[in-house]
Amino acid sequence: xxxxxxxxxxxxxxxxxxxxxxxxxxxxxxxxxxxxxxxxxxxxxxxxxxxxxxxxxxxxxxxxxxxxxxxxxxxxxxxxxxxxxxxxxxxxxxxxxxxxxxxxxxxxxxxxxxxxxxxxxxxxxxxxxxxxxxxxxxxxxxxxxxxxxxxxxxxxxxxxxxxxxxxxxxxxxxxxxxxxxxxxxxxxxxxxxxxxxxxxxxxxxxxxxxxxxxxxxxxxxxxxxxxxxxx
Ligand SMILES: O=C(O)COP(=O)(O)O
Ligand SMILES: [Mg+2]
Numbered sequence: 001x002x003x004x005x006x007x008x009x010x011x012x013x014x015x016x017x018x019x020x021x022x023x024x025x026x027x028x029x030x031x032x033x034x035x036x037x038x039x040x041x042x043x044x045x046x047x048x049x050x051x052x053x054x055x056x057x058x059x060x061x062x063x064x065x066x067x068x069x070x071x072x073x074x075x076x077x078x079x080x081x082x083x084x085x086x087x088x089x090x091x092x093x094x095x096x097x098x099x100x101x102x103x104x105x106x107x108x109x110x111x112x113x114x115x116x117x118x119x120x121x122x123x124x125x126x127x128x129x130x131x132x133x134x135x136x137x138x139x140x141x142x143x144x145x146x147x148x149x150x151x152x153x154x155x156x157x158x159x160x161x162x163x164x165x166x167x168x169x170x171x172x173x174x175x176x177x178x179x180x181x182x183x184x185x186x187x188x189x190x191x192x193x194x195x196x197x198x199x200x201x202x203x204x205x206x207x208x209x210x211x212x213x214x215x216x217x218x219x220x221x222x223x224x225x226x227x228x229x230x231x
Pocket of ligand 2: 009010012141
């Protein structure tokens with residue numbers, strides 16, 4: 001069987017969004033894909049250390065793209081930083097000083113981005129930054145808002161892994177649930193939006209399943225199984 005690479009989002013895809021509790025059957029299915037010789041790589045808005053640890057304990061491929069594409073962890077002491085924390089902090093200060101109720105989210109330490117609570121109007125912040133000519137990426141994972149450096153997203157972060165491991169887009173299957181996964185969908189031949197994704201996210205995927213986080217991954221893998229050998 002041809003080796004595939006599954007690029008898998010974490011929150012809202014293999015966990016209950018917000019709660020962080022892993023869907024064990026989905027994790028088991030991903031571990032089985034890894035044992036069959038495929039790559040299963042987490043691409044998340046969480047820190048790359050969380051993604052990496054999940055891969056170690058969960059038994060999938062030991063590499064993670066975290067920080068919404070800003071940071072890749074290859075080993076406990078080997079991180080590739082693609083984003084620039086300082087420019088994200090500057091944008092954060094501007095947003096905080098001009099819009100009410102802007103708060104940093106309590107997350108594990110970030111090396112390349114700022115993570116915010118979903119407590120204000122993101123479009124207002126985008127407008128504000130555009131007026132001030134501050135160029136950063138603002139996105140909503142449904143779990144948090146992210147401020148990333150220009151050009152940094154899950155697609156560009158995952159592309160670095162594709163280059164490093166000589167993976168072709170033809171062999172990539174991306175699975176996700178939110179707007180932050182759309183750039184990842186764009187670098188994959190097959191992209192799957194889960195039932196809990198918005199209509200806009202669904203419209204960017206090549207395949208949509210009806211079940212939500214966890215169960216939706218199982219539904220997608222069931223649908224893909226017969227096709228994996230022909231795709
Ligand atoms: O945005 C986050 O922090 C996590 O979200 P993700 O795993 O769904 O990308
Ligand atoms: Mg998600």
